[in-house]
Amino acid sequence: MFTALSRVIKYGLFNFWRSGWLSAATIIIMIVTLIVFEGLIFFNVLTKQALESLKDKIDISVYFNQESSEDGILKIKKSLEDLSEVKKVEYLSKEKALEIFKEKHKEDQTISEALRELDVNPLLASLNIKAYDTKDYGIINTYLNNNSSKNLINKISYAQNSTIIDRLNRIMGTMNKIGTFLTILFSFIAVLITFNTIRLAIYSNREEIGIMRLVGASNSFIRGPYVVEGIIYGIIAGIFSFIILIPAIYYGSPYIKIFIPEMNIWSYLISNSMNILSYQIIFGVALGIASSSIAIRKYLRV
């Protein structure tokens, strides 16, 4: 068993080395495949991040009537927090709202003076609500409208925001669909190309395979070295595609930051480098093993 395994590995290495150009060509194809995969992974991460950051900016605010008591408002806050859709509720009292307003407009003479003229605080207390999912704002809105203490509420910003929220929901849905579709399509093409390359490499060895059968080699003894070759392809291609990725991300990162300020794909790459590298290698090896084993089957029937 051990002798057979060591021979299989030895022959795998031998074949790999002696068919140098063919091996190099196969590896290059595989690198391209893996880069396509990396691209898809990053595309998905980017769109997800972009949508997340947009989503984070969406919220609805409930403004309360001047005469509404703080207790009543806090009660509503409490009941909102009990809803499973709600992620966070922030209470902004009238005083606090005024403070922020003043701070924001302290450069503006007219506003500051106008405020000084007033005795009462013209601003309304509000609750700022964030939901887990943008789709849930509709539900929260309905909940508030059917609430027993509805009379406390002056207005809900959902009405103004609903079109934007709806549109964003649609965009996210489409982006997800496009992302999934592209991932499946490109993965399929890439796998097919790699498979075909390995198939051609094995096709060029079909006579040798026949001879091995004739000399009394078992199928697993013939298949073994090709599988080992597939593994070597996978490891080398995995490492190289990762190395190629590093400068691409390094120089691309600032441009992406312009579009999505929260996104730093360079640091994403650094913090996930071990994961990405091992995924690449695992994927490459799996691709190599699968392609070799499937491609060789046909020639083992004599």
Next chain:
Amino acid sequence: MITFQNVSKVYKMNEHSSVALDDASFNIEAKEFVSLVGKSGAGKSTIIKLIIGEEKPTKGKVIVSSHDINKLKMNQLPHLRRHIGVIFQDFRLLNNKTAFENVAFALEAAGRPQVEIEEYVPQALEMVGLKDKVSHFPSELSGGEKQRVAIARAMINHPDVLIADEPTGNLDPFNSAEIIKLLLKINELGTVVILATHDKNIVDNLNKRVISFEDGKIIRDEQKGKYILT
């Protein structure tokens, strides 16, 4: 050793069917040297394919060193083939392996330990007269030398039977004679040799058993036969 009982082989292609072997029966005993003669397509190659289990008979029974070819499963085939050495007109060496590695491959495939390989392979190559070309690749060897490597490989597992399918077809008369000498030597050491050939001179000089084929039928089977085709 080898028994054919009323064996027929019919190849079907779409609606056409061609009879490659028609009701052939014969026995080959241990230590025999048998020549199979006949025109191309007479059935010699079919006999060989049946013996090495590459094909199964359409009718009848083929038994090779106690293996029934009909009942042989795909995964038992390698075991059968380790008992049968085969050489071909086109040598069929592994081109990316040296002479040594080509011969060693048959032992490795049989799962034999490395010590045996180091010991037997040089011996086998010496027997066929290629002691000084051990690390040559097939592309660096002449036709006669390639055939000798093939013989060394075929003999390395000490097979019961050595099948030679037109072994001299690509060789000049001198090399042909050398190869036949080797086959005779192998036969003297106790291995059954089955030689399929077109070469009248070789067969007539051997003075051994000859089975003649025509259109898939055995037309003659003589103990000290000559190459006679009507």
